[in-house]
Amino acid sequence: MADGIYLDNNATTMVAPEVVEAMLPFFTEQFGNPSSLHQFGDKVGRALKKARKQVQALLGAEHDSEIIFTSCGTESDSTAILSALKAQPERKEIITTVVEHPAVLTLCEQLEKDGYIVHYLKVDKRGRLDIQEYYDLLSDQVAIVSVMWANNESGTLFPVEEMAEMARSAGVMFHTDAVQAVGKLPIDLKETSIDMLSLSGHKLHAPKGIGVLYLRRGVRFRPLLRGGHQERGRRAGTENATSIVGLGKACEMASEAMEFEKSFVRAMRDRLEQGILSQVSHCFVTGDPNNRLPNTCNIAFEYIEGEAILLLLNKMGIAASSGSACTSGSLEPSHVMRAMDIPFTAAHGSVRFSLSRYNTMEEIERVIEAVPPIVEQLRKLSPYWADGGPVEEPEKAFAPKYA
Amino acid sequence: MWDYSEKVKEHFFAPRNAGAVDGANAVGDVGSLSCGDALRLTLKVDPESETILDAGFQTFGCGSAIASSSALTEIIKGMNIDAALQVSNQDIADYLDGLPPEKMHCSVMGREALQAAVANYRGEEWVDDHEEGALICKCFAVDAVMIEETIRANDLSTVEEVTNYTKAGGGCSACHEGIEEILMKVMDERGETFDPTAVAGEIKKPTSGLTNLQRMKRIEELLEEIRPNLQRDHGDVELVEVDGKYIYVKMIGACAGCQMASTTLGGIQQHLAEGLGEFIQVLPAEELARRAAMGA
Structure with missing residues (x-):
């Protein structure tokens, strides 16, 4: 690869x-x-x-x-x-x-x-x-x-x-x-x-x-x-x-790889998800975790925006995608995230990691290491974030005028 | 992925003036509805000289939103607030060596944050004066609200007319279907039916019947009418020579060397032809020099 x-x-x-x-x-x-x-x-x-x-x-x-x-x-x-x-x-x-x-x-x-x-x-x-x-x-x-x-x-x-x-x-x-x-x-x-x-x-x-x-x-x-x-x-x-x-x-x-998808690809996905969720606060898995594709993991990182996450991941050679408005040509936030009623401060920070049988556990470990500092770096820039956590009542503390 | 300039990438990866300014006495919070991006700009203004001593930003947004925020703070630091208010979104985009058309609203958000912060400093209430719609024409970054308002204000009824007034649809043509839909809606409101085969502004007579002097003055007037459109994009046009049906003009500023120059010339030609009521051809001034050199 x-x-x-x-x-x-x-x-x-x-x-x-x-x-x-x-x-x-x-x-x-x-x-x-x-x-x-x-x-x-x-x-x-x-x-x-x-x-x-x-x-x-x-x-x-x-x-x-x-x-x-x-x-x-x-x-x-x-x-x-x-x-x-x-x-x-x-x-x-x-x-x-x-x-x-x-x-x-x-x-x-x-x-x-x-x-x-x-x-x-x-x-x-x-x-x-x-x-x-x-x-x-x-x-x-x-x-x-x-x-x-x-x-x-x-x-x-x-x-x-x-x-x-x-x-x-x-x-x-x-x-x-x-x-x-x-x-x-x-x-x-x-x-x-x-x-x-x-x-x-x-x-x-x-x-x-x-x-x-x-x-x-x-x-x-x-x-x-x-x-x-x-x-x-x-x-x-x-x-x-x-x-x-x-x-x-x-x-x-x-057909031949189906068992591998169900077992090993799923195991890599689960490790990735658990690795990120255990280290990063204020993020959650979107969709139905108990009933989904074995290769897909979509995590919403609150108070930051997906395109910014992707650009920083890309700089480290990691390719993923996002449901944020800014990554699509249309500027419309993901209709899937909106349909699930995910608050916009989280929907914009949703990142999809989708694996294949060509990925390795070693790669997954590298991604688990890379993600937390990226999230931290962007949260430092976020008006919703201060001193290592979201500001008190974020939606009230920062309520910009929308044009 | 977006085609970001090196400058945009640089300001995103290493943003300047990130975070809130200590002892700030001006705060501007704004957001962009079309993108969900939001920005808080904090300024420290010297009350004596009204100079911006320090500026900081906190942005919830994409790469170009962060880069635009960073650029804005760099531009305005050290400026008097009155001078800073003159900074346009185009200035922010220019500072970053341009932004993709879909991302221009990030620079608009920067300008609005500045206005909001200055209003906050002066104890005024900032009122947003522009409404942003869905982007229709990506070649010239024209949104639905702008197209709709222009159609309504000028009673337009064809895509061609919309292109002449707003430039929307003058590039790749992909948005013509979208423009037709807006035309249908607005024309329906005024009790008309959109006719896709209608031709824009019928040209009636082959000659204008004006004297040479009148005709020259009329050409100047007509150019004056479209000048604001060009100036909005930091460009301009100057009349160089009128030779029968050939009208030579010089494109100035951002219009000079613009890859869409021929489209712009086409728009000017259409406007002049309609205004004069005769067939004319608008040519760039370089063409005059070339023809002279050839002894034509």
Whole structure:
């Protein structure tokens, strides 16, 4: 791995060396178009077939034809939601959650402008849904439910299998954005009622620019891109053969590493969390600690701001990310932190550490050493902090005029 | 990650004047709603000379907020408070070799903290005079409030007009959808419907029918109208020569050498063409020299 300690694997992951190796021939000698009849195309066509099987195995899909290769998770999300609307024009409602990824939220906001009714399920302070609220919204007016499997910021898991069952009983299609869950949690789609699922290659050590939409056999579907017969006409456009081969290999490796994720990656995450919490005062874990991804730890450091923390971490070669307003291009504080009603003096200081199987316990120990002095340094600059602790009644002692 | 200048990084990693000043007699607490950043500025002002003897900051905020606070204290130390009040947010940004457009509000927060601190010193109540909206045009850092107010005040109805008045949308065009949404909202308020195919300010006649002198004076007047926009960005424009339909101007200050100069010229050209009611072409003064050299 490159110099530095990379703890931002929910943003993207390193492409596994074995994946790169599997891909290389497809840039050079194996350049054929899989649609072609001749030997050049045929070999690539066979490689895609193998990759499709590898993805199918990781997802536990019943048929390999349920796997549609796309360009990314966002395309898969858009395809799923727009397909459901197009295939059921009489249904004008969508159910989703307030903490979805922008790939779903921004699309839903646009659909509202087009006249659709979108129900956004709220979360509690631990980031959990109210299943009764969800149940009450299911009706024959709802075209699709789209709920993420695992939250990218807090790692909190939603009970999508249970929710999919409820949707099926109500005769409603169910889609899940599982880009953070695939490869980190065991998934067996044939045993669930999930109709559609999005995954993204670069979250599981495959390259960027490749995604998958799982589409259960029998679910009504309308393509987003029409054109050639690729992906059985469900996603036209010449296949990104090299990346598909890479994703296949990455899925195979993820299946093999699943136990390691559940045990060792989790142990590293727990050590990191305990190491920081035991040394730094006035910080807490966000989301639902008892029900989350094994690799994710999101800590809110009160009275300081996330971007400043990240810049100082970066100076020490440590890469993480933050839910603070200032780290996103939009200047909006994280909608996930706001949805969980985290006070803004803490939400702005939330830092996400997301691990992978390529991290080591030694790296974790170095991060545990690095964090406390950084927090202390920034708190010294904070108007909410004085003499080694928060000022008395911080919100009253410092109540600036907001412009 | 943000494209911070070396100066911003330096002031973030080694901030100057961090912490509250001992014996401070002026305090300014302000925050920026769009970012959640907040800043407390403490000053020690000499009551005799009204000179700022010492300045310190405490900031809850991102890298550029801390750097802007640090820069502000460096700029104003030793200044008379009246002189210090002249420090603009652009001065703070310039001191740091610029800030990304999304982060300009950090420098605004610095200027406001200073105003609040001086008001506090003088026993006055500081009233904030500006409202900041969501950033729409990232190329020229124009926010939604500014666009909305400009549309309302000038009865604008096309994206082109908004670009001419505010510069928003004059760069990469990514914000045109956002500008259209604001147009739709404001036009709806005044009982009109936004028409995406409408053309800005129709040019009626091919010639103005003015005498040469009248035309020259009219050009000067029209340039005067857009000058405040340029001056707001520390730039200016000067009329050099009028040769038939070619009008030569010189860009001054921040406008000279600005990478958006051609866009600015385009805006000036549009304004002049509409005001004169004829087709004209606005060219940079260098072009006049070039044409002369070629004997054209």
